[in-house]
Amino acid sequence: MKITLWGTRGSLASAGPETVRYGGNTSCVEVRGNDGTILVLDAGTGIRRLGTAIEPEVARVDILLTHLHMDHLQGLGFFDPLHRPDLEVHIWGPPSTTLDLRARLARYLSPPLFPVLLRELPSHPVLHDVPPRRFEVGGFKISADLVCHPGPTVGYRISEGPVSMTYLPDHEPALGVWKFPLDPEWTSGFALAAGADLLIHDAQFTDAEYLTHVGWGHSSIQQATEFATGTGVKRLIPFHHDPSHGDEMLDRLLKGARKSSALPFELLPGTEGTTFRL
């Protein structure tokens, strides 16, 4: 399994000299299987550059959306493969309690927000409401589950043979929990992350910032490390960086997280353009 980070920023694309190392594009992660299967996790602005890296001989791409907030969706219309009529594109995402994924996506891919209608895309993507159970795409076994974040939001656990990675870009497992992390049974996202080889997890805030953003659906980097410790993952990538956090601040936050305690996992920087192999 090869994992490439095409966008690691949260909330708003944040290009500029202060974000040039960690990157300014919003959430998008490519997961390639050993059999060539391509999964795209979220369609933030990072998906545009990923689109240019999809080889012409690729016949199918599956886009897995965690939720439909703009920072996870804004790049979708600029994903070149969607304009290839020969390509099979599947888009998976959570329905709301009253609308299916097609109706929810069409709210963005339609005027006045976007000039091209969803049904006009040359690839004619096949839409799937994410099933609340395991499903398979190519050689990947995928589990999706609702997690703590405003509106219908899922996290994904993707397994290929003996290795697995978990993607929880927008996640607030500490919400309302007086003693975090609580026991596994009562912790949002626990089953998705337990024992994963790699966890990509929301780390938008500092602890001080979290106190004024409780309920916004995000975590501090400290909470992310506690969640990673509790779930027993092998590697953690802090993700969904706050737009106001420049490179130097992210360096300090990572350094602080490494120093705060002996971490039982490897802490890897969430840097746009980085590739990992599991």
Place this chain on the structure above:
Amino acid sequence: MAQKEIEVILMRQLASYLAMPVILVDAEGNLAYYNEPAEALLGRRFDEVGEMPKEVWSTAFGQSEEDGSRIPPESVPLMVALHEHQPVHRILRITGLDGVSRRIEVTAFPLEGQGGRHLGAVSIFWGVEKQ
């Protein structure tokens, strides 16, 4: 044990902040949680009793009609809400683990998740009147 559904986790978190008594059961009818205001009604702290199988809690907390006749476990509001997927409102008496019988007004409602998932049921109580 398997992780609880996110709606159940969030319901428990909400209940822990509310000032009215709330009881939460899971999809199987097992007692998953009751909050601090409910502790006063049920006669024991939740931390002491913990989660309870439905066969245990439905008889441990004796529920009866106002005339004193016993309400069968399958007919208590939480169980009706859980199994019939509809809200229930009624007045009854409940005897807590402290042995005190109280007259209460109960509203129970099912927790239904998207995708047709039956997640459990919730009771809220008020108008508590000690005998």
